[in-house]
Amino acid sequence: MNNLDPIPQEEWELIEQYLSGNLSAGQHYAFEARMNSDPSLQAKVQQVQTIAVGIKESALEQKLQQFHQQLPKRINTPVRKNHSRVYWLSAAAAVALLIVAGLFISRSKSDGEKLFAHYFEADPGLATTMGSSTGYEFNLGMIQYRSGKFKEAVAVWTPLLKERPLNDTLNYFTGLAFLSLEQADSAVHFLKQTLSLSNTSFQSDANWFLALSLLKQDKTAEAISFLQQTKHPRKEEILAAIK
Amino acid sequence: MGQDSVVPHITAQEQLQALRANDETALQQLYHANYFKVENFVVNNSGTPDQAKDVFQDAFIAVWRNVQLGKFQLQENASLEAYLFQVARNKWMDQLRSAHHTKVVRIDSDLMPEAKTTDPADSFLEENISAVKKYFGRLGENCRKILTLFYYDDASMKEIADQMNWTEATAKNNKYRCIQQLKEMLNKKA
Numbered sequence: 234m235n236n237l238d239p240i241p242q243e244e245w246e247l248i249e250q251y252l253s254g255n256l257s258a259g260q261h262y263a264f265e266a267r268m269n270s271d272p273s274l275q276a277k278v279q280q281v282q283t284i285a286v287g288i289k290e291s292a293l294e295q296k297l298q299q300f301h302q303q304l305p306k307r308i309n310t311p312v313r314k315n316h317s318r319v320y321w322l323s324a325a326a327a328v329a330l331l332i333v334a335g336l337f338i339s340r341s342k343s344d345g346e347k348l349f350a351h352y353f354e355a356d357p358g359l360a361t362t363m364g365s366s367t368g369y370e371f372n373l374g375m376i377q378y379r380s381g382k383f384k385e386a387v388a389v390w391t392p393l394l395k396e397r398p399l400n401d402t403l404n405y406f407t408g409l410a411f412l413s414l415e416q417a418d419s420a421v422h423f424l425k426q427t428l429s430l431s432n433t434s435f436q437s438d439a440n441w442f443l444a445l446s447l448l449k450q451d452k453t454a455e456a457i458s459f460l461q462q463t464k465h466p467r468k469e470e471i472l473a474a475i476k
Numbered sequence: 477m478g479q480d481s482v483v484p485h486i487t488a489q490e491q492l493q494a495l496r497a498n499d500e501t502a503l504q505q506l507y508h509a510n511y512f513k514v515e516n517f518v519v520n521n522s523g524t525p526d527q528a529k530d531v532f533q534d535a536f537i538a539v540w541r542n543v544q545l546g547k548f549q550l551q552e553n554a555s556l557e558a559y560l561f562q563v564a565r566n567k568w569m570d571q572l573r574s575a576h577h578t579k580v581v582r583i584d585s586d587l588m589p590e591a592k593t594t595d596p597a598d599s600f601l602e603e604n605i606s607a608v609k610k611y612f613g614r615l616g617e618n619c620r621k622i623l624t625l626f627y628y629d630d631a632s633m634k635e636i637a638d639q640m641n642w643t644e645a646t647a648k649n650n651k652y653r654c655i656q657q658l659k660e661m662l663n664k665k666a
Contacts, residue, residue, distance in 0.1 A: 237659050242652045283601065284658065285627050286544055287608025289498065290537060292619075292628035294609075297533050298621045300507040428520055431561040450625070462516070 240277050248281045249303040260329040324357030327381035345451035352471050353445050356409050401433035401455040412446055510557055533592040535564035560580050611661040619654035
């Protein structure tokens with residue numbers, strides 16, 4: 234900061250009052266008129282502002298450390314609304330199918346795939362969430378998804394994703410549909426996409442299913458790193474099983 | 477949709493005002509509601525949680541500073557959260573890119589026109605603000621205390637005087653004296 238103009242106390246305080254909006258309308262107007270015709274006053278205002286912001290920032294930096302220490306362990310288990318009995322039943326049917334299929338396949342499979350088969354239970358899906366115009370089509374896909382028609386669900390959602398690539402719900406369920414279709418590569422892609430999006434309430438679940446997808450591909454180390462970020466109730470169990 | 481699932485307790489305008497006034501609850505809420513998103517993003521893009529913390533805090537301060545300086549106008553439908561995430565993401569991408577630069581393309585690095593993209597006025601302000609922060613840390617404890625109370629906590633001179641057991645006039649004079657000390661250090665360095 235070069236050559237800080239000296240500012241007498243009274244003027245300093247006046248500038249502060251101006252900056253904090255504490256001058257009366259008349260004073261404020263007069264001050265701005267003066268500033269417009271006097272570049273040195275402009276420079277002084279800038280000086281006061283820079284110093285004030287610097288001091289505030291110093292204090293804020295301390296606060297941020299404090300906020301960081303107070304962070305909750307992990308956030309956001311998604312809040313699911315009103316699954317009716319029908320949804321649960323169809324989801325349970327899908328899960329049962331998958332488990333049976335999993336048991337069949339799991340012979341002669343790698344350890345990662347066995348773990349996947351043992352722990353993977355499809356997310357039952359959502360009742361209705363999207364209120365927008367995209368909502369109708371999204372829900373059509375969700376109906377397919379819930380009845381275990383994952384291919385059909387993907388077919389509905391893929392074009393929607395082109396329009397709304399940053400939608401976390403779409404990315405999450407597309408990833409899960411692929412996972413149910415045993416296409417772990419695509420599942421990984423969409424779940425990672427979900428996790429990169431702001432505000433996602435699928436954080437914990439996306440981490441869980443991403444880890445399962447990676448296990449399926451025998452990428453154990455990477456899977457562990459995502460498992461550590463989930464709040465899934467079987468987290469510790471699977472971590473122990475990996476070891 | 478993520479945007480639907482987060483129900484703001486206050487309007488965006490109120491949030492902005494609270495931030496301008498350094499309302500502790502609003503600041504903490506903004507921090508807590510957004511940190512893990514950024515951490516996920518950084519960790520999923522070859523970073524560590526420590527790097528995520530640095531990037532997030534830098535972004536937080538940058539956003540806060542723009543709010544303080546009145547540079548941030550809330551667009552319709554835009555949220556402070558989205559802006560914060562975007563700033564953090566850009567910072568992390570820049571960092572990744574520059575890490576690549578130093579490793580891979582050092583030889584012709586001065587031929588890289590995109591290296592300097594920041595507005596010169598902004599970087600001047602940034603330099604000055606970080607100088608203020610540096611020298612502020614070297615002030616005596618009383619100075620730091622009363623300047624923090626005045627500028628950050630928005631305490632009145634009367635409140636400061638009460639806390640320090642001074643008269644209001646003394647408080648005012650002491651505050652001015654502390655500012656002079658800070659300016660002296662800043663001038664010497666120049």
